[in-house]
Amino acid sequence: MTQTLKERLISQALSEGFVSCRVCRPWDIPEVPARLDAFLQAGYHGQMGWMAERTHWRGDPSALWPEARSVIMLAESYTPDHDPTEVLNHPDRGAISVYAQNKDYHDLVKKRLKRLARWLIAEAGGEVKVFVDTAPVPEKALGHAAGLGWQGKHTNLVSRDWGNWSFIGSVFTTIELPADPSEVDHCGSCRACLDSCPTDAFPAPYQLDARRCISYLTIEHKGPVDEELRQKLGNRIYGCDDCLAACPWNKFAVAASDIRYAAREDLKAPKLAELVALDDAGFRQKFSGSPIKRIGRDRFVRNVLYAIGNSGAASLRSAAQALIHDPDATVADAARWAVKRLS
Known part of the structure; x- marks a missing residue:
């Protein structure tokens, strides 16, 4: 049986090193504008004035690129191979966040996204745009809508399959792809x-x-x-x-596929x-x-x-x-x- 385009896309994404690939629509997050407004009104963004700019894009990805019909959401694991909290017991040493202990993830993830996007164009035509934390795109909300995981109580994306040590990237495309169901919250009473x-x-x-x-x-x-x-x-x-380190779902964490992490x-x-x-x-x-x-x-x-x-x-x-x-x-x-x- 011939694989569908989406099945081949998922296979290609996994071969690139992503741990998950899911699809949603740009307009699948109608709750985001109100949440964003409440965040800004409370002043929770501090000095990050850029968060108050282009809120029409940040709250509605379909306004960012009206021609887009699908958003391919991808997760890439950077699970540490050591206990990242151990350094806190050594006050004469500095604690650096796991994601910053080697190469800049923006460069690594973006290159992978671009390779996947080129593959998609070669297979099915259409147009694409790729994003990884570099544009007013509500990636965590889109990841939730696509079923990558859910936004946990710490506001980061969590998955039952790979925990919460992950980078999120997106490929917007004019190609119509079947959307996946969104994920439900599995935090329960955990604090x-x-x-x-x-x-x-x-x-x-x-x-x-x-x-x-x-x-x-x-x-x-x-x-x-x-x-x-x-x-x-x-x-x-x-x-x-x-x-991130406290989340019990990390018992299912997947090892990072790129040695540069x-x-x-x-x-x-x-x-x-x-x-x-x-x-x-x-x-x-x-x-x-x-x-x-x-x-x-x-x-x-x-x-x-x-x-x-x-x-x-x-x-x-x-x-x-x-x-x-x-x-x-x-x-x-x-x-x-x-x-x-x-x-």
């Missing part, structure tokens, strides 16, 4: 992700106040972090995996003393090809100084002292705070 958050960033289940989220504070937030929150950062210097040894638990000494050139060299490079040396060293202040390690005081007159005012402020904490 593991909510209770794991060091900063209480979840006002309620399924709601995230980014202004208190460590991933936001260490990556998106510019300038000094509120002193009330600095202590709660612990030694997390880029992102946070606590809510495997953690670099020097980024699993890097020494704060070495990271804080990085100048701009050293920072760029160390994090070449890494998503960490995008935040720049100053914001990164600010994060490292907060971790030093939280370390309780008197031996790190001199490293912080050396930066109290740093040209960047935020770095200098973080250095003074760290010195004061260690005095």
